[in-house]
Amino acid sequence: SAVISQKPSRDICQRGTSLTIQCQVDSQVTMMFWYRQQPGQSLTLIATANQGSEATYESGFVIDKFPISRPNLTFSTLTVSNMSPEDSSIYLCSVEQGDSYGYTFGSGTRLTVV
Amino acid sequence: AQSVSQHNHHVILSEAASLELGCNYSYGGTVNLFWYVQYPGQHLQLLLKYFSGDPLVKGIKGFEAEFIKSKFSFNLRKPSVQWSDTAEYFCAVNTAGGADGLTFGKGTHLIIQP
Numbered sequence: 001s002a003v004i005s006q007k008p009s010r011d012i013c014q015r016g017t018s019l020t021i022q023c024q025v026d027s028q029v030t031m032m033f034w035y036r037q038q039p040g041q042s043l044t045l046i047a048t049a050n051q052g053s054e055a056t057y058e059s060g061f062v063i064d065k066f067p068i069s070r071p072n073l074t075f076s077t078l079t080v081s082n083m084s085p086e087d088s089s090i091y092l093c094s095v096e097q098g099d100s101y102g103y104t105f106g107s108g109t110r111l112t113v114v
Numbered sequence: 115a116q117s118v119s120q121h122n123h124h125v126i127l128s129e130a131a132s133l134e135l136g137c138n139y140s141y142g143g144t145v146n147l148f149w150y151v152q153y154p155g156q157h158l159q160l161l162l163k164y165f166s167g168d169p170l171v172k173g174i175k176g177f178e179a180e181f182i183k184s185k186f187s188f189n190l191r192k193p194s195v196q197w198s199d200t201a202e203y204f205c206a207v208n209t210a211g212g213a214d215g216l217t218f219g220k221g222t223h224l225i226i227q228p
Binding site for chain 2: 031035041044048058092094096102103104105106108
């Protein structure tokens with residue numbers, strides 16, 4: 001299965017600032033997904049990113065707050081903008097690899113907003 | 115939209131006990147079903163998945179799950195658990211044939227006592 005590298009692995013940020021999270025995959029993939037895992041909660045899909053098109057956001061998530069870039073088939077970024085303590089979560093990227101592997105997840109970025 | 119319900123949020127078992135974790139989904143169409151495991155401090159790993167065919171699916175580490183369409187269920191089982199099975203377990207679903215991300219259940223925190 002694909003290997004996904006996420007950077008940074010963790011960060012502590014001041015409220016009102018923005019953080020960009022990078023997701024690098026070791027193979028070309030069509031679909032990339034971004035999830036949020038709030039403390040003690042399950043994973044919630046933020047958006048789906050296809051190369052060459054705008055990301056598709058799930059209900060409750062907007063582009064102004066979580067802008068996403070997908071410049072090529074192996075890379076994507078998620079920015080958490082104008083952060084507040086409620087944005088403290090683990091953010092994960094994921095790729096879909098067809099029937100053989102299903103969905104693979106990165107190790108996540110643990111974000112704390114103070 | 116799909117939803118996933120995991121009945122047991124915390125389960126405590128002794129080593130060698132049998133395990134069954136419940137998962138029900140809500141969706142009117144055909145779905146793909148997944149179980150993921152998250153060991154302490156590690157990222158999500160795929161345990162097993164069901165796309166079609168034999169409803170009894172065998173996964174890694176001795177886990178299996180049975181898809182019962184009439185009950186909208188996909189329960190996870192293991193005949194004899196080990197201390198190393200202590201982890202968070204997530205059931206997830208997406209639309210069969212689609213290109214969408216996963217909808218996760220709230221997770222079950224499993225603790226195995228030696």
